[in-house]
Amino acid sequence: MTTLLSAQNVSKELMARFPDMVVESSGSAVLVKSQALLEVAAFLKATPGLDLDYLTLMTVVDYLDYFEVVYLLTSLQHNHSLTLKTRLFDRDNPSLASVVGLWKGADYQEREVYDMFGIKFVGHPNLKRLFLWEGFQGYPMRKDYL
Amino acid sequence: MGSEKPAVPYSSVDLDWAEGHTIESLKAESTQPIPDPVAWIDEEIKRNVLVSSVDYVIDWARRSSMFPAGFGLACCAMEMVATGTARFDLSRFGMEVFRASPRQADLMIVSGTVTWKMAPSVKLIYEQMAEPKWVLAMGSCAISGGTFREYYSVVPGVNRIIPVDIYVPGCPPRPDALLDGIIKLHHKVSKISIAKRH
Numbered sequence: 001m002t003t004l005l006s007a008q009n010v011s012k013e014l015m016a017r018f019p020d021m022v023v024e025s026s027g028s029a030v031l032v033k034s035q036a037l038l039e040v041a042a043f044l045k046a047t048p049g050l051d052l053d054y055l056t057l058m059t060v061v062d063y064l065d066y067f068e069v070v071y072l073l074t075s076l077q078h079n080h081s082l083t084l085k086t087r088l089f090d091r092d093n094p095s096l097a098s099v100v101g102l103w104k105g106a107d108y109q110e111r112e113v114y115d116m117f118g119i120k121f122v123g124h125p126n127l128k129r130l131f132l133w134e135g136f137q138g139y140p141m142r143k144d145y146l
Numbered sequence: 147m148g149s150e151k152p153a154v155p156y157s158s159v160d161l162d163w164a165e166g167h168t169i170e171s172l173k174a175e176s177t178q179p180i181p182d183p184v185a186w187i188d189e190e191i192k193r194n195v196l197v198s199s200v201d202y203v204i205d206w207a208r209r210s211s212m213f214p215a216g217f218g219l220a221c222c223a224m225e226m227v228a229t230g231t232a233r234f235d236l237s238r239f240g241m242e243v244f245r246a247s248p249r250q251a252d253l254m255i256v257s258g259t260v261t262w263k264m265a266p267s268v269k270l271i272y273e274q275m276a277e278p279k280w281v282l283a284m285g286s287c288a289i290s291g292g293t294f295r296e297y298y299s300v301v302p303g304v305n306r307i308i309p310v311d312i313y314v315p316g317c318p319p320r321p322d323a324l325l326d327g328i329i330k331l332h333h334k335v336s337k338i339s340i341a342k343r344h
Contacts, residue, residue, distance in 0.1 A: 028256065098330060128287040129162070131263070132263070132299070133166040133170070133263055134156060134166025145298075
């Protein structure tokens with residue numbers, strides 16, 4: 001069975017590499033600042049011992065004050081997993097670096113998030129609507145929709 | 147095909163704009179009343195053409211081999227499939243042949259939730275079916291949108307986009323209920339006259 005990595009141990013490695021970028025760590029979830037997301041993600045994927053080479057899922061939670069982007073990462077080699085989180089406080093024009101370059105599986109999931117929450121992913125190769133049609137107004141999965 | 151740029155452009159592809167335009171115009175049309183397709187038959191013809199046994203034979207033929215279009219939208223489709231199996235045995239009514247092409251089908255069973263994105267396809271399949279054709283709205287979602295009637299993405303009743311002959315309520319309706327609806331549709335068909343269609 002897939003074991004959960006201890007977020008404390010991983011965040012120690014991250015803090016040594018990226019000072020001031022880790023906000024908190026609890027359980028198996030590490031929360032990092034949004035500007036360091038891509039570097040942290042690349043580090044988690046490439047570091048021997050971690051090797052988080054598979055993106056199980058990627059989603060967003062709307063807490064009204066901020067959007068929390070959640071990445072569930074798994075290592076196929078070591079059979080362990082880690083949750084990576086980041087927060088976006090800009091509600092009018094939220095944007096984040098795309099991780100499609102690291103995990104191909106993020107392609108459609110980022111498009112879904114873009115469609116439903118209006119978060120722009122910088123560096124995405126084909127960022128356009130996935131479910132809704134052209135001309136649809138608003139972002140239906142936001143808490144303040146309707 | 148109109149493909150003017152929408153107010154909030156997401157895609158630079160013309161095909162996407164055209165799709166959005168189709169859906170938006172279908173949404174705008176759906177509030178209009180449905181026109182009567184046989185309104186052009188005037189009273190003169192209706193009163194001066196006599197048919198009796200011909201009607202009986204034609205209606206018997208129509209209702210005895212009514213082929214449904216193989217067209218499942220949501221969970222109601224599972225019940226529709228179950229209706230076709232040996233336990234419920236749709237072939238008792240000569241209807242076991244779910245046609246893969248709408249051009250060979252007489253009955254469209256709208257089995258499930260119709261979303262606005264799917265609506266142009268549903269309308270297209272209906273338009274591709276040859277006359278005479280009938281539509282059966284299966285389940286709460288197809289009838290009125292059901293649980294999702296106020297959602298941003300769901301058509302509040304398939305009768306907004308195509309005319310419906312029979313409504314089968316349920317969530318989802320059991321195969322027995324679907325069979326009951328189909329039998330009621332057969333009764334309806336047996337009353338149709340080629341001189342005057344209702």
